[in-house]
Amino acid sequence: MKIVSSLTAFCTILFASSLFAASNPAAPGTKESSGTFTITYYNGTKILLYGLQDIELTSDDANTSPNPTSLTGQAYTPFCVAETPNTGPYQIALSSDTDFALKNSSTTSSAKNIPYTLTVKSDTTDIGTWGTGSGNTKKGEFIQSPALTPDSSILSSDGPYTCSSTNTTGRSIAVALTGTDAADAGIYTDTVTVTVAPY
Numbered sequence: 001m002k003i004v005s006s007l008t009a010f011c012t013i014l015f016a017s018s019l020f021a022a023s024n025p026a027a028p029g030t031k032e033s034s035g036t037f038t039i040t041y042y043n044g045t046k047i048l049l050y051g052l053q054d055i056e057l058t059s060d061d062a063n064t065s066p067n068p069t070s071l072t073g074q075a076y077t078p079f080c081v082a083e084t085p086n087t088g089p090y091q092i093a094l095s096s097d098t099d100f101a102l103k104n105s106s107t108t109s110s111a112k113n114i115p116y117t118l119t120v121k122s123d124t125t126d127i128g129t130w131g132t133g134s135g136n137t138k139k140g141e142f143i144q145s146p147a148l149t150p151d152s153s154i155l156s157s158d159g160p161y162t163c164s165s166t167n168t169t170g171r172s173i174a175v176a177l178t179g180t181d182a183a184d185a186g187i188y189t190d191t192v193t194v195t196v197a198p199y
Contacts, residue, residue: 045087046154049196051080051163055175076121076174080163081196083150090150091142092127093195094118094173099139100131102177102188111184118192119174122148132178144199 022037057073081090101113117131120143128143129136137143151171152161164170173194 045084045198047084047087047090047150047196047198048082048154048161049079049194050082050161051078051171052194053077057175057177071177075176076172078163079171079173079194080151080161081148081171082152082154082161083198085153087150087198089144089147089199090196091144091199092120092148093140093142093197094120094130094137095140095193095195096131097191100190102190104184105187105189111186111188112179112181114177114179114183114188116175116177116179116190119176121172121174122146123170140195142195142197142199 022035024035025033053074055074055077057071057075059071083090098113100117101115103113104111115132117129117133117136119129120127125146127146127148130139130141148171151163155161173192
C-alpha cells in the first residue's frame with residue numbers, strides 16, 4: 001500500500017491600508033477655504049515559506065490497521081521560513097483538504113479514510129500537533145509559542161532559498177498514522193496547507 005501526502009505552501013503578507021480620500025471644498029469660502037488629505041504609510045513585512053517536500057509512505061500490510069513500524073519512506077518534510085530582517089518570530093498553522101485523513105484515491109472504493117496527525121518540530125522541540133486526537137490543535141489554528149524565528153532573511157533578489165532542515169535538526173513537519181481500522185489496498189492521499197505569518 002502506497003500512501004502519498006502532498007504539502008502545499010502558502011505565505012501571508014500583513015500590511016496596513018487606508019480607505020480615506022482627500023477632500024477638497026466644492027465652492028469658494030468668504031474668509032478661508034479648507035480641505036483634508038490622509039497620509040498612509042504601508043509598513044509591510046514579507047515572509048516566505050520554502051523547503052517543503054511531498055511525503056510518500058509505503059506498507060505491505062493491506063487489510064490491517066496501519067502499522068508505523070512496517071512503513072517505509074521519509075515520514076516528515078523539512079520546511080524553512082525567510083522573513084523581512086528584524087521582524088521577529090512567526091506563527092504557523094496547518095490544515096488539510098480532508099481534515100487530516102488520507103482518502104483512498106479510487107472513485108469506486110468504499111475504503112475508510114486513514115486518520116493521521118502532523119507535528120511541527122524545531123530541533124528537538126515539538127511546537128504543536130494538528131489532526132485527530134483530543135488536545136490537538138484545530139485545523140487552521142495558529143500556534144505562536146514556543147516562538148519560531150526565521151531561518152533566513154528575505155533576499156533582495158528572487159533567491160534561490162536553500163532549506164537544510166532534517167528530521168532531528170532545524171524545522172520539520174512529521175506525519176503519524178493513527179487509524180485503528182483495517183485499510184484496504186490502494187493509494188491514500190491528502191493535501192496539507194501550511195501557513196506562516198508574522199505576529
